[in-house]
Amino acid sequence: MPPQKSIVLVTVDCLRADHVGFMGYDRPTTPFLDSLAAASFVIPAAIVAGAPTYYSFPAILGSRHSLALGRDVLGLAPGESSLASVLKQAGYATAAINAANPYLSSQFGYDQGFEEFQDCLSDEPAQISANALTAAPRGWASRLNGKLQLIRPAMGPLGIFYDELYFRYCQSVTPPAQSIDVLRPYPAADMIVDQACTWLKGVGDKPFFLWLHLMDPHAPYYPKEEAQALVGHSPISPNRARYLNSYWNRSDLGPSRLARHREEIVALYDAGIRWVDAQMARLIDTLRGSKLWDDCIFALTADHGEEFLDHGGRFHPPSKLMEELIHVPLLLRVPESAKTDLGKSPFSLLDLAPTLLDAAQLPVPEEFQGSSRWDEIRQGKHLDGVAISECVAGCTNPSRRDGRLGPRVLSVREERFKLMLQFDPPAEQLYDLEADPGEHAPLAPTAQMAVRRRLLEAAREHLQRTSGQRDQRMSLRARVRDLRLEWTRPIPQRL
Numbered sequence: 001m002p003p004q005k006s007i008v009l010v011t012v013d014c015l016r017a018d019h020v021g022f023m024g025y026d027r028p029t030t031p032f033l034d035s036l037a038a039a040s041f042v043i044p045a046a047i048v049a050g051a052p053t054y055y056s057f058p059a060i061l062g063s064r065h066s067l068a069l070g071r072d073v074l075g076l077a078p079g080e081s082s083l084a085s086v087l088k089q090a091g092y093a094t095a096a097i098n099a100a101n102p103y104l105s106s107q108f109g110y111d112q113g114f115e116e117f118q119d120c121l122s123d124e125p126a127q128i129s130a131n132a133l134t135a136a137p138r139g140w141a142s143r144l145n146g147k148l149q150l151i152r153p154a155m156g157p158l159g160i161f162y163d164e165l166y167f168r169y170c171q172s173v174t175p176p177a178q179s180i181d182v183l184r185p186y187p188a189a190d191m192i193v194d195q196a197c198t199w200l201k202g203v204g205d206k207p208f209f210l211w212l213h214l215m216d217p218h219a220p221y222y223p224k225e226e227a228q229a230l231v232g233h234s235p236i237s238p239n240r241a242r243y244l245n246s247y248w249n250r251s252d253l254g255p256s257r258l259a260r261h262r263e264e265i266v267a268l269y270d271a272g273i274r275w276v277d278a279q280m281a282r283l284i285d286t287l288r289g290s291k292l293w294d295d296c297i298f299a300l301t302a303d304h305g306e307e308f309l310d311h312g313g314r315f316h317p318p319s320k321l322m323e324e325l326i327h328v329p330l331l332l333r334v335p336e337s338a339k340t341d342l343g344k345s346p347f348s349l350l351d352l353a354p355t356l357l358d359a360a361q362l363p364v365p366e367e368f369q370g371s372s373r374w375d376e377i378r379q380g381k382h383l384d385g386v387a388i389s390e391c392v393a394g395c396t397n398p399s400r401r402d403g404r405l406g407p408r409v410l411s412v413r414e415e416r417f418k419l420m421l422q423f424d425p426p427a428e429q430l431y432d433l434e435a436d437p438g439e440h441a442p443l444a445p446t447a448q449m450a451v452r453r454r455l456l457e458a459a460r461e462h463l464q465r466t467s468g469q470r471d472q473r474m475s476l477r478a479r480v481r482d483l484r485l486e487w488t489r490p491i492p493q494r495l
């Protein structure tokens with residue numbers, strides 16, 4: 001009997017599909033992964049089930065639509081089946097290393113099923129490093145600014161001038177940064193891969209499941225200096241990088257003024273991806289050196305993308321589900337399986353966990369809402385069905401319960417058409433991704449009525465299935481956990 005296959009799952013925060021080489025990007029962000037992709041399955045239209053992190057991961061690890069237990073439930077519910085719990089039960093050694101994304105901590109149930117779980121978070125509420133952005137002045141300048149902000153709305157055009165002056169003043173009083181490494185708020189991929197390699201050394205003969213979550217492309221964008229050179233541009237100095245991140249973070253500027261520094265910001269983001277690529281080469285070298293690679297399934301994907309003014313916005317707030325936020329790369333390497341050409345029909349990350357289990361010849365638990373697509377992938381067959389993504393509009397800080405209960409935003413994506421639905425106020429837009437891949441102009445309300453009807457019907461079915469058949473027991477367990485946590489430990493205030 002052949003040995004049971006191990007599984008390595010790498011999720012990269014904020015990695016949009018069109019910024020990796022094997023998805024057609026022209027900057028050399030992923031030379032190693034491109035070479036791996038040449039002999040692996042590459043899913044052309046992998047779509048997250050929600051964005052950002054907290055609306056994406058219940059589907060990735062738990063194969064469950066993120067709002068299916070109710071909008072007030074974050075993370076995996078206590079006792080909920082996940083890829084890790086299933087593999088642990090099957091006798092796998094399991095480990096997870098998360099580069100300090102607070103929404104993937106034990107607080108939200110992501111440690112379930114992992115024998116070894118490192119989230120690189122301290123017990124203190126997580127805060128962006130004090131250095132990461134320009135310092136806010138203290139003393140008289142802070143008091144004066146506080147007073148001026150009160151009358152800021154009445155200042156008219158003078159207010160714009162004041163904002164600019166204040167931003168420059170903040171720059172001038174911030175002490176210089178000695179290195180880009182001290183500005184970065186998250187551990188870089190090399191540190192996560194170091195820990196992974198140490199764990200792999202002791203894994204022995206057991207099959208294993210290793211999940212790594214990397215934060216290198218996440219804002220603020222402070223890539224390793226070496227990565228900037230590797231991606232082909234001259235390194236941006238630490239102080240310039242801090243200026244750019246502070247500028248990009250300004251809430252007082254519209255897209256046309258932000259666009260001034262867009263290229264440099266994208267260059268920093270791309271260098272973060274390049275660092276992930278270099279570390280993946282190192283990880284796989286270690287697996288090869290330990291003779292673990294031959295029996296190892298390897299999957300690399302992302303929890304959502306990132307916006308660079310594509311639709312006038314920045315980062316990845318949950319309010320729209322445009323392609324730059326929901327279309328992610330998915331590279332899948334399964335030993336002894338030959339690459340197939342897959343069409344452009346969507347693959348929901350809801351199906352990832354069942355597909356990985358099936359590829360490892362393990363049964364998929366009934367409670368998973370997704371299904372295995374392994375047969376279609378290995379035989380190069382068309383992937384039927386639609387990909388549903390959803391989030392709660394404006395919930396940028398889910399530690400506030402009222403923010404979690406905002407209106408739902410939902411998208412239904414087929415290969416060519418995509419329907420976006422807002423529920424409050426009600427609105428819908430239908431896009432033809434073939435004619436308009438940038439989603440710049442929704443089709444007229446009377447166009448493509450049969451398509452519109454089909455996608456609306458898919459949305460209705462989804463809502464009926466996920467809210468009508470809610471697992472109330474699981475939902476209550478999660479709420480009890482959250483209430484206990486509210487008494488004992490503050491929920492992080494970032495991302």
Ligand SMILES: [Zn+2]
Nearest residue numbers: 013014053303
């Ligand atoms: Zn994320």
